[in-house]
Amino acid sequence: xxxxxxxxxxxxxxxxxxxxxxxxxxxxxxxxxNWDEVSHGYNAYSxxxxxxxxxxxxxxxxFRAFGDYKLPVYIYLTVIPVFLFGLNTFAVRFxxxxxxxxxxxxxxxxAREIFPDRKHIGLVAAALLAFSPWHFFxxxxxxxxxxALTLTIAGAYFLLKGLKNTKFLPPSAILLALxxxxxxxxxxxxxxxxxxxxxxxxxxxxIDFKATLSLLLVIFSFAIVxxxxxxxxxxxxxxxxxxxxxxxxxxxxENRSHSRLPALLARLVYNKPVYFTTTYIKNYLSYxxxxxxxxxxxxxxxxxxxxxxxxxxxxxxxxxxxxxxxLKNNQQGHNRFLIVWLLLxxxxxxxxxxxxxxxxxxxxxxxxxILSAFGLIYVAKWLKAPFVFLFTxxxxxxxxxxxxxxxxxxxxxxxxxxxxxxxxxIEIINKNIDKFDRIIMTKRYGEPHIxxxxxSRLDPKLLMPxxxxxxxxxxxxxxxxxxxxxxxxxxxxxxxxxxxxxxxESGGTISTNNSLLITSPDHLPQNTSVIEKIDFLNGxxxxxxxxxx
Numbered sequence: 348x349x350x351x352x353x354x355x356x357x358x359x360x361x362x363x364x365x366x367x368x369x370x371x372x373x374x375x376x377x378x379x380x381n382w383d384e385v386s387h388g389y390n391a392y393s394x395x396x397x398x399x400x401x402x403x404x405x406x407x408x409x410f411r412a413f414g415d416y417k418l419p420v421y422i423y424l425t426v427i428p429v430f431l432f433g434l435n436t437f438a439v440r441f442x443x444x445x446x447x448x449x450x451x452x453x454x455x456x457x458a459r460e461i462f463p464d465r466k467h468i469g470l471v472a473a474a475l476l477a478f479s480p481w482h483f484f485x486x487x488x489x490x491x492x493x494x495a496l497t498l499t500i501a502g503a504y505f506l507l508k509g510l511k512n513t514k515f516l517p518p519s520a521i522l523l524a525l526x527x528x529x530x531x532x533x534x535x536x537x538x539x540x541x542x543x544x545x546x547x548x549x550x551x552x553x554i555d556f557k558a559t560l561s562l563l564l565v566i567f568s569f570a571i572v573x574x575x576x577x578x579x580x581x582x583x584x585x586x587x588x589x590x591x592x593x594x595x596x597x598x599x600x601e602n603r604s605h606s607r608l609p610a611l612l613a614r615l616v617y618n619k620p621v622y623f624t625t626t627y628i629k630n631y632l633s634y635x636x637x638x639x640x641x642x643x644x645x646x647x648x649x650x651x652x653x654x655x656x657x658x659x660x661x662x663x664x665x666x667x668x669x670x671x672x673x674l675k676n677n678q679q680g681h682n683r684f685l686i687v688w689l690l691l692x693x694x695x696x697x698x699x700x701x702x703x704x705x706x707x708x709x710x711x712x713x714x715x716x717i718l719s720a721f722g723l724i725y726v727a728k729w730l731k732a733p734f735v736f737l738f739t740x741x742x743x744x745x746x747x748x749x750x751x752x753x754x755x756x757x758x759x760x761x762x763x764x765x766x767x768x769x770x771x772x773i774e775i776i777n778k779n780i781d782k783f784d785r786i787i788m789t790k791r792y793g794e795p796h797i798x799x800x801x802x803s804r805l806d807p808k809l810l811m812p813x814x815x816x817x818x819x820x821x822x823x824x825x826x827x828x829x830x831x832x833x834x835x836x837x838x839x840x841x842x843x844x845x846x847x848x849x850x851x852e853s854g855g856t857i858s859t860n861n862s863l864l865i866t867s868p869d870h871l872p873q874n875t876s877v878i879e880k881i882d883f884l885n886g887x888x889x890x891x892x893x894x895x896x
Contacts, residue, residue: 358455361470361473364477365451368750373437373440376754376758378762379766380801381488381764382794383489384439386413389434389800391426392804392807394406395429401797402812408528409580410422411825414583420494420498424494425489428441434804439489440489442494446496447493449497450476454469455470457472458473460507460508461507461680472717476713478742479712481658481705481709484650484705485706491529492532494529495526496709498533499523502537503688503713507681509561513555517560520565521564524567528568532710544684588701591619599622603616627698630699630702630703631697634693634696634697640663641655642656646705649765658719659749662716663719665719665738666718666722668725669718669722670686672722673686685714692714760884767884767889768889769792769798770798771881775892783861784858785863787835787836787864787865790836790838796830800830809830826852829853836852838869846874846895847874860895862895863878863893863894865892875894875895880892
């Protein structure tokens with residue numbers, strides 16, 4: 348058997364194992380779709396059936412959704428599995444899982460391109476990525492970030508290949524341009540990476556028609572981004588996560604007014620530029636801390652398992668070795684490019700107010716995996732087979748333990764994070780919708796209207812603004828109070844006494860007479876009879892289904 352054929356078969360085996368891990372019971376784990384996943388799926392369904400998004404905009408370049416303005420590539424790609432499999436959980440998550448699988452051979456080729464003289468580095472990198480806890484986790488939900496990572500890896504591979512042959516630059520430009528419209532992190536990471544690429548390789552870049560066309564493609568794609576930022580849709584999501592939020596600015600003022608420093612000095616210490624700079628540096632450094640890699644502080648449980656290492660400790664240890672080796676020889680090959688990739692990875696994430704978060708700095712995954720593969724090959728050269736065996740055994744042991752936790756206690760403990768119970772509540776609504784004058788559902792757990800539209804496979808024309816629904820903008824967010832005879836009300840406005848009318852956020856009230864109520868356990872009116880209860884998987888109550896007497 349030839350060397351290339353042998354490598355291909357090993358890579359194929361690794362990829363197939365990665366595929367099984369990412370697709371096995373994809374519709375059941377995570378335990379339910381969250382509101383972003385449901386929004387992606389329903390807007391794809393709306394595009395498929397009407398050519399418009401849920402708000403009636405034909406083929407938008409950015410989707411309004413809840414007012415967070417979702418980038419379009421994931422949604423448009425999801426049209427394909429929705430067409431093939433229907434509007435369901437598997438279809439919504441299909442693109443992310445597929446992107447997670449495709450990333451495995453892509454990182455093989457990227458690692459070989461960066462270190463062409465390192466035997467087996469591609470296979471090692473592919474294996475480490477296939478069984479990486481972080482990459483496995485983000486490949487199963489419908490996450491634009493995971494798709495953007497795959498597009499970036501592919502784009503970077505063709506970009507480096509383009510130094511030798513410019514025919515690889517157009518596909519690189521297309522892939523990187525698409526990443527700009529897939530996830531917001533890429534809108535900062537990719538342009539910065541390209542700028543550094545041009546600086547590092549400025550003497551090697553050949554300017555011809557293909558290179559010029561590629562540059563124009565990227566510029567055109569980025570111009571769309573600039574336009575979206577200028578009109579506000581491109582920064583809508585960031586404004587809710589920005590370091591300089593309204594509360595932060597208020598706190599700066601409070602600190603200045605209560606400071607014992609002289610007025611001029613207090614103004615120099617407590618101001619927005621100083622606050623932004625110091626907070627940004629602290630945020631950036633936090634993404635290289637043990638607390639981040641071990642997810643031991645401020646974990647967002649939709650994106651990681653608390654207190655579980657994102658890579659496993661052995662992989663991080665080898666990545667650290669690889670980093671210092673590459674840094675020491677930064678003038679060789681593509682070493683500087685890899686170092687810059689790693690250092691740029693948290694730049695966008697550090698701009699947000701709730702770090703360290705396990706989704707926004709995800710370009711780091713590729714860099715750390717390749718550095719770890721480099722470190723493993725270097726150490727194995729000196730410590731030989733026993734070290735490789737011990738490392739593999741420990742890595743497999745830790746990853747199997749992670750899988751047991753992921754498919755077991757994690758799903759049970761954090762089902763609320765995945766807004767579990769909405770599907771079950773919608774099923775009850777649809778069974779009873781003809782028995783009551785109106786259905787009233789709490790907004791306690793997010794955006795119930797999109798769950799109702801998705802789970803009911805509602806005709807998108809009925810969700811688009813019209814006479815039989817109530818959809819409106821308030822406080823830089825888009826709300827829905829009514830779809831047909833189904834109403835959505837604020838949880839805190841559902842009283843615990845006798846309730847005969849309920850207020851709507853859009854104004855006005857509705858009668859509770861002959862109504863079915865889906866409410867939280869804390870807001871159950873006295874004049875109701877409980878029909879059913881829905882619990883989270885840990886046993887805590889999620890929804891109470893009751894009818895008004």
